[in-house]
Amino acid sequence: MTVAFETTTRLAPARPRRRSIVPDFLLPYGMIGPAVFVAFAIAIVPLTYAFWLSLQDWYMLRRPTPTFGGLINYKQLLQDGPLWAAFGRTWIWTIGTVFVELVLALPIALLLNRESAVARAASALILLPWVTPFIVLGFGWRFLLDSDVGPVHAFLHAIGLAGDSSILNDPVGAFAIIIFISGWKGTPFLVIALLAALKSIPEELYEAAEVDGAGPISRFIHVTMPEIWNTAITVGLVLGILAFYSFDLPWIMTKGGPQDATTLVGIAMYKAVFLDLRPAYAAAISIVMLVLLFIASLFVLKLRRRT
Template structure:
């Protein structure tokens, strides 16, 4: 994650010299194989998508697509279903990212200690990252299953009521999928923070301990300043990834019950590929891009500031 900032910093003198020496038309030959697919399948579609948002494009229509100006956006403004979905998306993104960060911070600090079982914990902490999102969704469906699920069985054993149908309950569906989101994203955040912890000057930590600073004080004055840039970067990325998340909730609830877990991605997917409203769905995508851009700007600004401090 930090390589981003790293790439912006000027290179060492020797490298600059080497770069200047070999830079030239030959570079194109090395870059082209990657550049063409990037332009055709990434940059191009993105720009095309933004244009589509200003048209009445529909799937499988024979009539020519026309420009409609900002009509899609005006419609969106009054689309209460979309804004409800947008609100759910924000609740989901923040609800997943914040607890995930706190849990990951705790785990990273623990894994940074000399504890037994650390190897097992590290291995286990990687597994959710490796799993296909669809499998994570299926697995948690089994956990939440009202009859054959372990969650209700455990609650029954503990005498905490008869259990419920977590993923179908209007009140429980969103919290239930948020828990899965936290579980699934914990590894990336933990690994990033663990890497960030290597930047914490151990000598300073020890000196502070000798001077009688307690654990919390040491964390605040020594660990956190060194960890802050990484923490900020991974939190911003997780927030963005979570706003873009699709597969997990698609498998868990399909957006139900009654749209209570219909994230913006699911909403736009249905709009585009179930109802064929390409233009309208693209406009939704644009709104999401705008939100994500703001987040990205905050992230980059924070990164640069963090870079100055470090």
């Protein structure tokens, strides 16, 4: 008993009588090491390498190995009109996706913020678009929008949004509909986050507002909104970053077409490596993406309320 008492009071250094191969102070490093190694190999090393690569002159059709080229890729990049068009498109895409997500998620989260069995079941099932892989959703939507067999095409045709051929063949229509699909896929995640924020609002705040004579709309604006604002901004930023780095959906659905209408920067970068065989140029694109995204994120974080 006394022995037990002593060891529990002096927690960690229970050194005696324990035969261990590694000294105690090394143990945590040994345990976390492999995971850190993977993180290093998959994040830090590639990012550093991308930076180095972006300074090389490497057009694989001309020479098999990279040579130092300084800022040559960045200079070309500045004059690359189609690439900047792709950047512009990507911002529209990103803002559009997050907009669709906010517009769909807020009312749904309010609707699900109840204790009924239906609401609870629905808040589980609603996550299905989020967990279903892009490859399935992409082909699924191509099917739905197909001009021969797709019921959604039939609907869009009936209301005049699509002609005889699928909306995916129309540059503007394809871009708009894929933005919508991208937002639809991300909506559940925002719903669940907003739901968690809504559920944590203390009931007293509503009661106090009601005592003060606030109606439902005024309660929503003065109680609900401020309480869920930061969640919406933070999760919106996460979803925005994911949207900015979209590749799967527009590639699977339209391969960046028609007429480059859905060519996001991600797709332009992919084409730079695999079609143009210019990995160094692609690396420069990915560095520019990272920098632009970082700056944009700082602005978004400024929108957070101070608590």
